[in-house]
Amino acid sequence: FDPFGFVGIGSVQQLTINASGNTVLKSAFGSNPNTVQRVSNSVQYLLPKNNLGFDGNVQYSFKEGGLASNDQHRAYGARLGYRWDKLYVSGATMRTNDSNITNGSFKDNELGAIYDASVVKVYAAARKYEYLDASQTMTLLAAEAPFGPHEVKAMWMRAKGGGTIGAANLDSNRADQFSLGYVYNFSKNTRLFATYATVRNKGGSRFAVLGALATTANGQSSSGFDAGMNKSF
Numbered sequence: 001f002d003p004f005g006f007v008g009i010g011s012v013q014q015l016t017i018n019a020s021g022n023t024v025l026k027s028a029f030g031s032n033p034n035t036v037q038r039v040s041n042s043v044q045y046l047l048p049k050n051n052l053g054f055d056g057n058v059q060y061s062f063k064e065g066g067l068a069s070n071d072q073h074r075a076y077g078a079r080l081g082y083r084w085d086k087l088y089v090s091g092a093t094m095r096t097n098d099s100n101i102t103n104g105s106f107k108d109n110e111l112g113a114i115y116d117a118s119v120v121k122v123y124a125a126a127r128k129y130e131y132l133d134a135s136q137t138m139t140l141l142a143a144e145a146p147f148g149p150h151e152v153k154a155m156w157m158r159a160k161g162g163g164t165i166g167a168a169n170l171d172s173n174r175a176d177q178f179s180l181g182y183v184y185n186f187s188k189n190t191r192l193f194a195t196y197a198t199v200r201n202k203g204g205s206r207f208a209v210l211g212a213l214a215t216t217a218n219g220q221s222s223s224g225f226d227a228g229m230n231k232s233f
Contacts, residue, residue: 001090001112001125003144003153003181006037009210009226010179010195013037015138015159016127021206021218022173027165028096028106028131032068035061035075035096036108036129042075056080056090068098077108089113106131112140120145123155134163134170151183153195159207172203189232198223 004011017037019025025034033040042061047054056079063074077094089112096106112125123142128135142155157177161170181195199207199222206217209224 001114001123001140001142003121003123003142003155004179004195008181008193008195009224010153010155010181010197011210012138012140012155012157014197014199014209015157015175015177015207018207020208022165022168022170022204023161024106024129024131024134024136024165027134028101028129029068029098030100032100033071034068034106035073035094039073039075040071053083054080055083059094063098066097066099068100073098086116086118087113088116101131103132119147132165134161134165136161136170149185151181151185153179153181153183155179159205161203161205168204170204173205174202175205175207176200176202177207191230192228193230194225194227196223196225 002012006013019029019031039059039061041064042059044057044059046057058078061073061075064072066072066074073096075094075096077092079090079092081088081090091111094108107130110125110127115122121144123140125140127138137160138157140155140157144151144153159175161173163170177197177199179195179197181193184192197209199209201207201219201221204218208222211224212222
C-alpha cells in the first residue's frame with residue numbers, strides 16, 4: 001500500500017522500520033535486524049489463484065538459535081486479501097520472538113485498501129506495532145496518477161506513539177511525513193524519477209529521512225530530495 005514501492009526517500013520505510021530514538025522497534029529489537037521488513041529462514045503457503053477474489057498466505061520462520069544479532073527470529077503470521085472490481089482490501093498480522101524480545105511477543109498488525117479509478121489510484125492503510133506497554137500506530141493516505149508516460153505520487157503518513165517504555169511516556173510522540181514524487185517512463189524498462197520528502201517530528205520523536213547524515217534531535221524536522229533512473233532487464 002506504498003505508492004513508492006517501499007523504496008527511496010518518499011517511502012513508508014522512514015516511519016515503519018526506522019528504529020532511532022525511543023520507539024517500539026528500538027525497545028524490541030535494538031539496532032539489530034527485525035521482521036518488520038523481511039523474514040529470514042522461513043516457509044510460507046500461498047493461496048492458489050481462484051475466481052473468488054481472495055489471496056493470502058501463512059508464514060513461519062524458524063528461529064534456530066534465536067539470536068537477533070544473527071537475524072534469527074521465530075516469527076509467524078498470516079495475510080488475507082480480497083479484490084472486488086476496482087477495490088482491493090487486505091489485512092495481515094505477524095508475531096516475533098528472539099533473544100532481544102524476552103517478554104511476550106512483538107506484534108505487527110496492518111489493514112489497507114486500494115481503489116483504482118484508472119485516472120487515479122487511492123491508497124489508505126493503518127499499521128500498529130505493540131511490545132510490552134508501548135505501541136506505535138501508523139496511518140497512511142496516498143494517491144498515484146498516471147497520464148501518458150508520466151506518473152505523479154503524493155503521500156501523507158503519521159506515526160503516533162502510545163504507552164510507556166520504562167519511565168518514558170510516548171503519548172506526545174508523533175511524526176508526520178509528506179512525500180511527493182514524479183516518474184517519467186521512457187520505455188517499459190527505463191524510467192526517471194524524482195522525489196521530495198519531509199518528516200516533521202513532535203514531542204520525543206526523532207525520525208529522519210533515509211540517507212540523512214545524522215538522526216534529528218527530538219522534535220526537529222528532516223527533509224530530503226532524491227533523483228535517479230531505473231533500468232530493468
